[in-house]
Amino acid sequence: MAHAGNNINVSIMANISNAQSSLNCRWSKLLAWLKTQGMKTGADDLLVECKETPTAGNGLFARTSCTPSSLLFAVPPQALMNIKTLKSLYPTSGPTPLTATQMISLHLYINRPHGSEDSLDPHYGPYISTLPREFDSHPLTWIVRSKSGTESGGVLLLRYLPPSVHASLVKLHDRFCQDRAVVREYLQTANSYISSKYDTHLANIDDSSASNYVWAWLNVNTRCIYYRLKASKEDPDNLTLCPILDFANHSPNGSHMTPAPSDADIWDTAPVKPIGRGFRFLSPADVSVQEGKEIFLAYGAHPNRTLFVEYGFVNKLLGEVEITDGEVDVQDVVESLILDHKSGVFVKSVLEDEGYWGDWTLYCSGESAQPSWRLITALRLYCLFVSNNTIQHNAIQPWRDVIAGKREIISDGNELAWKELLITICDVIVPKAQASLDSLKSDSAEFELLVAAAVKQRALRGDNF
Structure with a gap:
């Protein structure tokens, strides 16, 4: 067995030497x-x-x-x-x-x-x-x-x-x-x-x-x-x-x-x-x-x-404290959430008209993770319809005032509702990412898991986004 191992080592060294010679x-x-x-x-x-x-x-x-x-x-x-x-x-x-x-x-x-x-x-x-x-x-x-x-x-x-x-x-x-x-x-x-x-x-x-x-x-x-x-x-x-x-x-x-x-x-x-x-x-x-x-x-x-899809590699993650800057796409989760509601089609049409349909992400910068403004905007509108249980154009004026900068929030209740919904979204992402990690060592899945967990932690603390 030792003799065979030595042959293998010699073969590996020969391949490395040939590759270096070819490169030179x-x-x-x-x-x-x-x-x-x-x-x-x-x-x-x-x-x-x-x-x-x-x-x-x-x-x-x-x-x-x-x-x-x-x-x-x-x-x-x-x-x-x-x-x-x-x-x-x-x-x-x-x-x-x-x-x-x-x-x-x-x-x-x-x-x-x-x-x-x-x-x-x-x-x-x-x-x-x-x-x-x-x-x-x-x-x-x-x-x-x-x-x-x-x-x-x-x-x-x-x-x-x-x-x-x-x-x-x-x-x-x-x-x-x-x-x-x-x-x-x-x-x-x-x-x-x-x-x-x-x-x-x-x-x-x-x-x-x-x-x-x-x-x-x-x-x-x-x-x-x-x-x-x-x-x-x-x-x-x-x-x-x-x-x-x-x-x-x-x-x-x-x-x-x-x-x-x-x-x-x-x-x-x-x-x-x-x-x-x-x-x-x-x-x-x-x-x-x-x-x-x-x-x-x-x-x-x-x-x-993006690095994985475009270039075929990812930045190595070194732990939760050192999450690299980037984003996690939550389009599939949020889209299903909205369209499964009875007002979903109408909510989608409003978001499309205002240019806020899709491109929803969680992102991290430095040591902080948070939802994108587009995601917050979509969740605010969705929660507004859920709480009103109605489909009326005049009901969304407070939401329009927020995106126009005329008011900070729709209401305290709306803020609480969309942040609770954000936690639910993170609870969907984390186990899916964990399942990918359990099945296959994936830095991309690890990244999604860490960012979603960090966003959820901030939402539970009541941080302002």
């Missing part, structure tokens, strides 16, 4: 390609390097000590993958112009590496070769496989997701399907043109090739970053894939690099051209980074539900 090789090829694109990769120009981390795959680490706001690296515009740099490869004069997400995912779909080989793309091959080879642990992969009838560990996990998480995942899947349908339609009209470009016959996106498009789309959804390309700052096509940046891991804490303002943002030019110094990234502005320390990229102050 692709990193070197990436830097060589970036140099041909005009990037400076000398010791004074590139202050980061890629290494494997113990728990999060690859990461970016400081090659040398960096003072605050040091220029870590600068990627030339032509090395970025976005709707402008790809436009010449994919004519959009057909019936359906492509969005940035659709165009980038199409390019990755065409040029996905086979197995452990490098991508053969003549334009971005060395960069594409550094992207993740699979997304088996991402929930979108699970739901796509479930739609095709594939049984796997990930597919089985879907049944344990909290309702709010599952609802968000369904919305993500809808977005994915819409993009896939547009790309499929585009390929039907541009297949011959693209095939001549790549000297190959491009198969349409069907069930047999769906996994390739899932891989491509998830690379875009999880790795693209905002990059000003359009006249409007809010244009959804203002995004890009950026070499080197891809290796940075997310952390809600720690040392975060920041993108420097682009020329387009500084001068607010329109139309915007991807010119100038490219995409530049700076070390943290408030602290120095020591040599060998990992440098993170903050994905935003997202709740674990």
Whole structure:
């Protein structure tokens, strides 16, 4: 048995060594390609390097000590993958112009590496070769496989997701399907043109090739970053894939690099051209980074539900005192509560007319947890109808006065009623989250349980929200 164990250890060490060797090789090829694109990769120009981390795959680490706001690296515009740099490869004069997400995912779909080989793309091959080879642990992969009838560990996990998480995942899947349908339609009209470009016959996106498009789309959804390309700052096509940046891991804490303002943002030019110094990234502005320390990229102050659905991971919870900022969606619980009442349809119509139907959450900030204003507003109206036992428009005027800021509350009784109802809602969420925890270790369920318990505790104390 000891001899077999030694063989296993040798095998594991060999796999780790091979993976590190492969990473080093692709990193070197990436830097060589970036140099041909005009990037400076000398010791004074590139202050980061890629290494494997113990728990999060690859990461970016400081090659040398960096003072605050040091220029870590600068990627030339032509090395970025976005709707402008790809436009010449994919004519959009057909019936359906492509969005940035659709165009980038199409390019990755065409040029996905086979197995452990490098991508053969003549334009971005060395960069594409550094992207993740699979997304088996991402929930979108699970739901796509479930739609095709594939049984796997990930597919089985879907049944344990909290309702709010599952609802968000369904919305993500809808977005994915819409993009896939547009790309499929585009390929039907541009297949011959693209095939001549790549000297190959491009198969349409069907069930047999769906996994390739899932891989491509998830690379875009999880790795693209905002990059000003359009006249409007809010244009959804203002995004890009950026070499080197891809290796940075997310952390809600720690040392975060920041993108420097682009020329387009500084001068607010329109139309915007991807010119100038490219995409530049700076070390943290408030602290120095020591040599060998990992440098993170903050994905935003997202709740674990969003991080899990969009990116496939969650922030680790360290206990009730250290609940991370975020929110818990209680849409399913509150909607059922309202519509099960005899006045439910009318309550829904009023909330819809006033813009308060849906998007009801419990959220935490710092060490405090509370219901959102939208949830409080909906519960106040519901309790008003329950207490009056009537359906009349004139009965809701006190509620309208509250949302208009003309009065603080409807009545003391109404305040007591909606807070008691809030406790009931928390009592529904807590056991559901606990059941998910008992069936499957889930940080998302743990988060829902902790926030709901904290909100309930505050409501029982009579705290003001």
